[in-house]
Amino acid sequence: MIKAGIIGSTGYAGAELARLLYQHPEAEVVWYGSRSYIGEDFSSVYRNLFRMVDAKCLDDNMEALAEEADVIFTATPQGFCASMVNDNILSKTKIIDLSADFRIKDVKVYEKWYKIEHKSPQYIPEAVYGLCEINRKDIPGARILANPGCYTTCSILTLYPLVKEGLVDPDTIIIDAKSGTSGAGRGAKVANLFCEVNENMKAYGVTNHRHTPEIEEQLGYAAGREILLNFTPHLVPMNRGILVTAYANLKDGVTKEQIQEAYEKYYKDEYFIRLLGHGVCAETRWVEGSNFVDIGFQVDPRTKRVVAMGALDNVVKGAAGQAVQNMNLMFGLLENTGLQQLPMFP
Ligand SMILES: NC(=O)C1=CN([C@@H]2O[C@H](COP(=O)(O)OP(=O)(O)OC[C@H]3O[C@@H](n4cnc5c(N)ncnc54)[C@H](OP(=O)(O)O)[C@@H]3O)[C@@H](O)[C@H]2O)C=CC1
Ligand SMILES: CC(=O)N[C@@H](CCC(=O)OP(=O)(O)O)C(=O)O
Numbered sequence: 589m590i591k592a593g594i595i596g597s598t599g600y601a602g603a604e605l606a607r608l609l610y611q612h613p614e615a616e617v618v619w620y621g622s623r624s625y626i627g628e629d630f631s632s633v634y635r636n637l638f639r640m641v642d643a644k645c646l647d648d649n650m651e652a653l654a655e656e657a658d659v660i661f662t663a664t665p666q667g668f669c670a671s672m673v674n675d676n677i678l679s680k681t682k683i684i685d686l687s688a689d690f691r692i693k694d695v696k697v698y699e700k701w702y703k704i705e706h707k708s709p710q711y712i713p714e715a716v717y718g719l720c721e722i723n724r725k726d727i728p729g730a731r732i733l734a735n736p737g738c739y740t741t742c743s744i745l746t747l748y749p750l751v752k753e754g755l756v757d758p759d760t761i762i763i764d765a766k767s768g769t770s771g772a773g774r775g776a777k778v779a780n781l782f783c784e785v786n787e788n789m790k791a792y793g794v795t796n797h798r799h800t801p802e803i804e805e806q807l808g809y810a811a812g813r814e815i816l817l818n819f820t821p822h823l824v825p826m827n828r829g830i831l832v833t834a835y836a837n838l839k840d841g842v843t844k845e846q847i848q849e850a851y852e853k854y855y856k857d858e859y860f861i862r863l864l865g866h867g868v869c870a871e872t873r874w875v876e877g878s879n880f881v882d883i884g885f886q887v888d889p890r891t892k893r894v895v896a897m898g899a900l901d902n903v904v905k906g907a908a909g910q911a912v913q914n915m916n917l918m919f920g921l922l923e924n925t926g927l928q929q930l931p932m933f934p
Pocket of ligand 1: 772
C-alpha cells in the first residue's frame, strides 16, 4: 500500500483527494493535514466521509510526515510547498504539489504573476509538470510533481493537438473559460458569498489571470516557440466544473477532418479524454465527479476559425484526480487505478 499524506486536506482539493484515495485500492491516507482543524475528526469537517474516515486532523509538519509517507500531496495555497520543501524531505518521500509553486520554469515569471517570492527556486528545474496525457514519460521518475491548474489542464488539453500539429495560428488563440465556485477554494471571501455568485456571471482576472503564463508556456512547447494568448476566466453559479471555449485562426486550407485526425492522433487511446467530435459541444454536467475531460470542436468556414470546447471537473481532473493519476504513474500503477468513478447526473 502506498502511504499518502495530505497537507491541506480540509480544503476543497484536499477533501477531494481524501475521497478519491479512500476508494483507491493501492493507497491509504496516513495524515490529514490542516491548519484550522488540528485535533478535530476529519469526518466532522467533511461528513461525506462520516464512518469511512476515522482520523483526526494533524498539523502541516512536512518533516514529520516525510517519516511516514511515501508521497505527500500539498493541497495548500501558493507559496506553501516552496517554503517547506528541502533535501531531507525529498530524500524520504515524493511530493505532488497541487499549487502553482513548481509549474512555471522561469522563476521571474512565477514571481511576477503570483506576486510572491519563490522560496526554493533550486528545485524548479527538476520538477515535472504533471499533465499526464502530454508528459507521461517524465512522470515516473519525479521527486517533485507540479500538478497542473484546473483552467490550465482544460485549456491546454483542448488546444494541444491543434497547436502541436500546426493547424492553427498560435498567435490568434483566445480562451474563454468558466469555473464553478469550488475553484476559488473553501476560504471565506466576499466575492464567493451566495448572493454574490448566485444568479450571476462575471469575468475576472481579465488580461492578467495567473494561469495565462502557465498555458502560454505549455502551448509554447507544443508550438516550438513562445506564444502570447488571451485567457479570460469567468465565475459561474455552479459548485464544480470548468468549461473552456477556445478560438483560433485556422492555417490555410485546414479542414475539420484534419482537426479530428489531430485529436485522434494524440488522444484516441487516452482513458481520461473523451473526444466528442465535430459539432458536439462539451458540457460540464457530463464529467462531474469524474476524471474525464470531454473535448469537442466546430470549424467555422465563414471566419476560418476553429472553436474548440473542453469540459472537466475542476476538483477531479483539475486537481485531486489528476494528482492521483500522477501518483499512479509515479508508483508504477495503471494510470486509472482508483479513478474509475463515473460522472454523476443529475
Ligand atoms: N479548488 C480547485 O478547484 C483547485 C485548487 N487548486 C490548488 O489547490 C490548492 C488548494 O486549493 P483549494 O483546496 O481550493 O483551497 P482551500 O482554500 O479550499 O483549502 C486550502 C487548504 O490549505 C490549508 N491552508 C490554508 N492556508 C494555509 C497556510 N498558510 N499554511 C498551511 N495550510 C494552509 C487550509 O487549511 P484549513 O482548512 O485548516 O484552514 C486548507 O486545508 C491551491 O494551491 C489551489 O490553487 C488547483 C486546482 C483546482
Ligand atoms: C473560480 C476561481 O477562483 N478559480 C481560481 C483558480 C483555481 C485554482 O485553484 O488555481 P490553480 O489551478 O492555479 O491551483 C482562480 O481563478 O484563482
